[in-house]
Amino acid sequence: TDVAVVPSRGENFPFVIREILHAGVPVIAAAVAGVPEIIQHGENGLLFRSNDAADLAARLEEVISDPELLDRLRAGIRPVKSMAQDAEDIEALYRQVLERRHRPVLAPAQDTPVPLPGPSSPTTSIIIPVFNNLTLNRQCLESLYRHTDLTGVEIIVVDNASTDGSAAYLQQEEANGRLRLIRNTVNLGFAKACNQGARAARGExxxxxxxxxxxxxxxxxxxxRCIAKDDAIAIVGAKLLYPDDTVQHAGVAFDDQKRVGHVYRGFHASHPAVNKERDFQVVTAACMLIRRSRFFEAGGFDEHYQNGFEDVDLCFKIRQLGYRICYTPECVVYHLESQTPGRHDNEKHNSRLFINKWHDHIQSDWLTFYKDDGISMKLLNYDNKGTPYFIMHDSHVSSIWKEAISLKKEGRFKEAVNSYRQALLCNPYDNRRYMITEDLGDTLEIMGKYEEAVTLYQSLLECTASPRFFYHLGRLHKKLGQWQEAIVHLEKAKAALREAVGPEAASREKVKGGENLPDKTFLPLSGGPTHDSFAPNPASGL
Incomplete structure (x- = not known):
C-alpha cells in the first residue's frame, strides 16, 4: 500500500489511522476532530478540508504528480504504538497499581522468631540467586569470603531447586553460619528469586x-563509596570483566533504534572510557547495589520478565521516581556471563515487554558516550538485518600508537612493542588495528623476532588476502631459511597484487627487498567483532 485515504466526515480519535501509521503507510485524511493530532500535514500525511471533495482531489493529485512526496511522508512517520501495544501498556499500568495496593507482597521481611546467621543488624545484604552450577557457586562464595570485609554484611542465597549437589553444599554453608539459604522446590526464575531474597534481607x-x-x-x-556521595543515587553498578581483563560491563546504553547493549564490551580494563564514574540509564544487576528503601519504592523486580531485562526495567522505574543510576570503576568483578541454562530462552518476550512499557522513555545515548570519550564513529551502512557498520577511531588508540611510532624511530624497540600491543588491546573495534599490527610486525622483524612477526602477519591474512602481508611473510620465511614457504608466499603476493590492481598495474610494480608494497594494494574489509545487539561492526580501516 502506497497511501491510505480516510475521508471520514466525523471522527474523534480514529484508531484506524494509528494502525495505518503503525504499518508505516502515510495517510490522507479529513481535518476533523482529533485527526490533526495524529496527522501532521506534510510530515507523515496530508490533511484536506472536511466535506470538500475538490480539496481531497487536490491532495490525491499531489501524491500522484510527485512520487518523491510519498517517500518524504514515509520518512516522517514517527513510531506509533498499535492497539495491541496500547492494551499491553494499560495492562501493565493496572498491574503496577495492583502491586502498589498489595505492596506487602514485596514488603521487607518482618522480625523472624528463629536466629539467623550473620550480623544482627547488617548494613548490606548480598543476594545471590542460583540454579545448579555447583562449581560456580562455590567459586563465587569463596571469592566473597576471601575478598570481602563481612562486618555488617549478610549473604543470602536463593536456590531455585538445584539438582546437581548445590543444595547440599549451600545447606552446609548455612550450617556453618556463613550464609542464609532460601530453598525453592521449583525454579522460580531470576526476578522472583531476587525479590524473595530482598524480602528476607535486613540490610540498608x-x-x-x-x-x-x-x-x-x-x-x-x-x-x-559511590552510593554514599549523593542521597539521590539509588543504584550503583560495577566494572565487570571477562577473565582476559576485557570489559563485559561498564554501563548500558541505547542506540538510535532503541536497542540496548553494553556500550564498552570488549574494551580493555585500562581504557580511560571505562575508568570514569558517571551516570547511565541502566547498569546490569549481575553486580548491583541499591538502597533497600528505593528497591521497595519501585516495586522490586518485575516478575513478568523471564530471566532477562529485569534489571533494565528496574533502572527505568528508579529513574522515573527521580533517582540516579551510577557506574563506578572502583568495584571490579570478574563475570563469566550467562552460565545459567536457559538464560536467553525468552529474549524476544522480554524485549517486547520492555519496549512496550518504556518505548517513550528511552534515550538514544551510545554515540553521546563515545563522543565524550574521544571516539568518533562514521556510519557506513546497515546490513539486511538492520545492523549498523561503522568506522571507529579512538583518540586513546591514536595517542598510544603515536607514542609507539616515536619510540620506534628513537630505536627504543622493546618499549615500542609494548606500546603497539597496548594500542591493540585497549579498543579492539578501532579499525586501524590492522595497520598497528603491521607496524608491530615490522618492529619485531627489526628486532630479529621473526617467528613472532610471522604469527602476526598470518593473523592479518586471516582477515584479508593483501599482497602486502603475503610479501612480508615471504621475506620473513626467507630470513628464517624456510625457502619453500618463502617462495609460496611471494608467489601469492604476486597473484594477489594482480587481482587487486589489475595486470597492467601489477606489471609496473617493482618489489624490492625491504620495501613496502603500495597502499593501494589493500583490499577492503567488512564486518568484524561485535559487542552486543547494536555494537558497531568495524569496517575496513586499512
Whole structure:
C-alpha cells in the first residue's frame, strides 16, 4: 500500500489511522476532530478540508504528480504504538497499581522468631540467586569470603531447586553460619528469586550478585563509596570483566533504534572510557547495589520478565521516581556471563515487554558516550538485518600508537612493542588495528623476532588476502631459511597484487627487498567483532 485515504466526515480519535501509521503507510485524511493530532500535514500525511471533495482531489493529485512526496511522508512517520501495544501498556499500568495496593507482597521481611546467621543488624545484604552450577557457586562464595570485609554484611542465597549437589553444599554453608539459604522446590526464575531474597534481607543496602562472578579486593567498598556521595543515587553498578581483563560491563546504553547493549564490551580494563564514574540509564544487576528503601519504592523486580531485562526495567522505574543510576570503576568483578541454562530462552518476550512499557522513555545515548570519550564513529551502512557498520577511531588508540611510532624511530624497540600491543588491546573495534599490527610486525622483524612477526602477519591474512602481508611473510620465511614457504608466499603476493590492481598495474610494480608494497594494494574489509545487539561492526580501516 502506497497511501491510505480516510475521508471520514466525523471522527474523534480514529484508531484506524494509528494502525495505518503503525504499518508505516502515510495517510490522507479529513481535518476533523482529533485527526490533526495524529496527522501532521506534510510530515507523515496530508490533511484536506472536511466535506470538500475538490480539496481531497487536490491532495490525491499531489501524491500522484510527485512520487518523491510519498517517500518524504514515509520518512516522517514517527513510531506509533498499535492497539495491541496500547492494551499491553494499560495492562501493565493496572498491574503496577495492583502491586502498589498489595505492596506487602514485596514488603521487607518482618522480625523472624528463629536466629539467623550473620550480623544482627547488617548494613548490606548480598543476594545471590542460583540454579545448579555447583562449581560456580562455590567459586563465587569463596571469592566473597576471601575478598570481602563481612562486618555488617549478610549473604543470602536463593536456590531455585538445584539438582546437581548445590543444595547440599549451600545447606552446609548455612550450617556453618556463613550464609542464609532460601530453598525453592521449583525454579522460580531470576526476578522472583531476587525479590524473595530482598524480602528476607535486613540490610540498608541490597547487593544483587550473579553466581558466575568472582569478586576482587575492595569491590564492596567501591560500591559503598559511590552510593554514599549523593542521597539521590539509588543504584550503583560495577566494572565487570571477562577473565582476559576485557570489559563485559561498564554501563548500558541505547542506540538510535532503541536497542540496548553494553556500550564498552570488549574494551580493555585500562581504557580511560571505562575508568570514569558517571551516570547511565541502566547498569546490569549481575553486580548491583541499591538502597533497600528505593528497591521497595519501585516495586522490586518485575516478575513478568523471564530471566532477562529485569534489571533494565528496574533502572527505568528508579529513574522515573527521580533517582540516579551510577557506574563506578572502583568495584571490579570478574563475570563469566550467562552460565545459567536457559538464560536467553525468552529474549524476544522480554524485549517486547520492555519496549512496550518504556518505548517513550528511552534515550538514544551510545554515540553521546563515545563522543565524550574521544571516539568518533562514521556510519557506513546497515546490513539486511538492520545492523549498523561503522568506522571507529579512538583518540586513546591514536595517542598510544603515536607514542609507539616515536619510540620506534628513537630505536627504543622493546618499549615500542609494548606500546603497539597496548594500542591493540585497549579498543579492539578501532579499525586501524590492522595497520598497528603491521607496524608491530615490522618492529619485531627489526628486532630479529621473526617467528613472532610471522604469527602476526598470518593473523592479518586471516582477515584479508593483501599482497602486502603475503610479501612480508615471504621475506620473513626467507630470513628464517624456510625457502619453500618463502617462495609460496611471494608467489601469492604476486597473484594477489594482480587481482587487486589489475595486470597492467601489477606489471609496473617493482618489489624490492625491504620495501613496502603500495597502499593501494589493500583490499577492503567488512564486518568484524561485535559487542552486543547494536555494537558497531568495524569496517575496513586499512
Amino acid at each position: 543496602y541490597l547487593l544483587f550478585l550473579n553466581n558466575d562472578t568472582i569478586v576482587t579486593p575492595g569491590w564492596l567498598q567501591g560500591l559503598r
